[in-house]
Amino acid sequence: MSGCRGPIPAEENIPAARAGGLGDLPIVVIGAGPVGLAAAAHLAGRGLDFLVLEAGAGAGASVARWGHVRLFSPWRFDIDGAARRLLEAEGWTAPDPDRLPTGAELISGYLAPLAAHPAIAPRLRFGAHVAAISRLGHDRVRTSGRENAPFLIRLASGEEIAARAVIDASGTWTTPNVLGANGLPAHGEAAAAPYIDHALPDILGADRRTYAGRHTLVVGAGHSAATTLLALAALAEDAPGTSITWAIRAASASRTYGGGDADALPARGALGTRLREHVRSGRIRLLTGFHTHTVSRDAGRVTVTSRDLTGAERSVTADRIVAATGYRPDHAIASELRLDLDPVLGSTRALAPLIDPDQHSCGTVPPHGVDELAHPEPDYYAVGVKSYGRAPTFLLATGYEQARSVVAALAGDWDAARDVRLDLPETGVCSSGLAEAQETRVGLATGITGGLLAAPLPSVATASGGSCCG
Structure with a gap:
């Protein structure tokens, strides 16, 4: 042999x-x-x-x-x-x-x-x-x-x-994607690299000090973005001054919120539900139709400017950026x-x-x-x-x-x-997510490197007053 x-x-x-x-x-x-x-x-x-x-x-x-x-x-x-x-x-x-x-x-x-x-x-x-x-x-x-x-x-x-x-x-x-909304690096993106992290920083662990008490802008609408947003929301409960802005190109976050209870992977289905509640409650500020065009640094902070097809601009200033752009x-x-x-x-x-x-x-x-x-x-x-x-x-x-x-x-x-065969869990949309109760942590979904993933978070109360342990 x-x-x-x-x-x-x-x-x-x-x-x-x-x-x-x-x-x-x-x-x-x-x-x-x-x-x-x-x-x-x-x-x-x-x-x-x-x-x-x-x-x-x-x-x-x-x-x-x-x-x-x-x-x-x-x-x-x-x-x-x-x-x-x-x-x-x-x-x-x-x-x-x-x-x-x-x-x-x-x-x-x-x-x-x-x-x-x-x-x-x-x-x-x-x-x-x-x-x-x-x-x-x-x-x-x-x-x-x-x-x-x-x-x-x-x-x-x-x-x-x-x-x-x-x-x-x-x-x-x-080889992560860039921040720029048109597939090209945003103007100033390379110079702002010290302020930019790519998908899935360990916000509740090794990277906690980087984000605690600071304003973070998360760019992206997929599983990695959702995971990061929920980790930041959990951090904000323990670290005063922690604030979160979420920017997406789409006119609505409905695709990220996903299929809820219809998802065949329960740990993916609840993610969107939790994320929606955080946006509705104001814990996470959502900017839709945001097309990243320019990134600039000033006095230890970074400003990201969106320019849409009409040329209209709007900006958000943060301490850190998480580029969850795929x-x-x-x-x-x-x-x-x-x-x-x-x-x-x-x-x-x-x-x-x-x-x-x-x-x-x-x-x-x-x-x-x-x-x-x-x-x-x-x-x-x-x-x-x-x-x-x-x-x-x-x-x-x-x-x-x-x-x-x-x-x-x-x-x-x-x-x-x-003779190719696949036995996959049926799901409404790929970019959906949920939390599933399991042990003492909440499972959050993200899609990266060939798996559907979920970041471990402490039990967090929902808007209705309950909690989900995963």
């Missing part, structure tokens, strides 16, 4: 590639997050040689950045099938399927044990930052013999690795490959209509796999949240099925590759 011999050392890897032995080269997986490790588990299960390259220092490095946040998809949706089989064979016991893990618990209870599994650990390299992908001896223009040339993966260190296929599960965490994929590392990207979302052209956020929620995305993820560049696949481009409709379960389908295709099992 070729998968038993581990990754090929770099100094041996390139000569083997020049000899034309593609079958002797590993399949390279980029990223050791949930979907990257799921791909590794499927590759191990099929006896295929592989190498996982992770830029961070450990499994789930991006997940660790939001370790304080609680998913609103329970454990039963968060564990890949092949990964479960590998782990259980080593005596691992799955967590309570109905419990909502935090990001930190997702790592400690699942990703770290999976990365340490003897079928994966010898083939996993940390601190391996992929700088570029090409074909050995071929730039993007050269066609002759291209499909028979191995992939060339160049690391930031200068090391080069040859591979017979590439599964890119590198995610989008490191993420976008970075395809620069594959610029020498032949990609067929949708011009709007940045996903594959075939996948775009299936994940269009104007037509689909997380739970209504149809099953899809290797055929929808394929590019004109044979054997290169972006999977996981990166495959969705700028669409916020991704779920971990979707990424796991992508990984299974792609690996089956690379193994030559096309019947399995095309």
